[in-house]
Amino acid sequence: MSTVTVTTWWLEQNAPENLQPAHIPDTESGIRIARAEIPSPEFSRFLYTAVGGDVTWTDRLDWSLAEWRAFLDRPGVETWVAYDRGTPAGFIELDGGAADGVVEISYFGLIPAFRGRRIGGHLLSYGTARAWDLAERWDGCTPTGRVWVHTCSKDGPHALANYERRGFRRYDTTTAEEPAAAPPGPWPGAHGGANPR
Template sequence: MSDVPQATAPTTEVTTWSLEQTSATDLRPAAVPEGDVRIVRSEVPLPEFSRFLYAAVGGDIRWTDRLGMTYAQWREFLERPGTETWVAYVNGTPAGYVELEAQDGGAVEILYFGLVPAFRGRRIGGHLLSYGTARAWDLAERWPQRPRTERVWLHTCSKDGPYAMDNYLRRGFRLFDTRTEVEPVLATPGPWPGAYGP
């Protein structure tokens, strides 16, 4: 056996917070930002577009869990009844998105939410979260086979942007669980190599 010490991969401590609303009246909408900001549902399941949004929004905050999914896996997920993608456009350009998933027991999870870095800090995030949360509450109107929404929930973590938690709390979400785990440090993938580096 070699006496040479083995290099260990760097790790980091990550805290994950879970938040919820249990009534549509919990939602406290943000002000609508100025300018040409529109939020539109992407109704055609399109893995290429979904993966673009995922990489463009999450690339600098180390969203990596879906990067290994195949085209067929993306499509299968997007085609599930009660799964919706709502996209914010600024002057016709995709600026961010909210992805909803209807779950058992009348729950709807906000699976992914965020803005492309170029559009952060422009008061778009509060409006997009407000709109997406409202669509979670009325999701059964578009999916009659799903039960009426009784709960909307999400999770955020210490890798997310510095204003994420404040945005959720301002919109009326309440903390119900906190967990801390040690994870490997992953490279920032970005939508392409070097997108967020020097």
């Protein structure tokens, strides 16, 4: 079996002041961000496969409905979705259920047709700000003292730079050999779509 060398970068912010916000789209752009307040395994799985299908996100593909539900029902887990004129364009998932005040950005990205339009920087800025104020929305959660994320060489080519522009700082870099695998796509046989008008 062939393998590929994967580099993983671990990044963090240790104070809300670390966040360097991106440009906010004007109100006429049609871009808005909203929290999916009702946990929905079906919606979360759609976002996961639509965003991660071309960048080899595979770790949750075999999750059952019960596994999705158990994760999403945990206190401090939030999904924030960017919409372009009502159509989901991408998401950021926060996992802040720990009692130590640490919030992980467990997933972040855009559906391929919406990349390259400056939505990602705005969504990452907004989602990171929500990581910093997460305890305000959850009874019993410790105020956030650290926000962290990891990205790797299998992710989109601009992911690392976007995190660093938003004020995340690398604290570790690892490399590992992983089995070579073709990106699964959002569904079998899918090859992406045309850019929306």
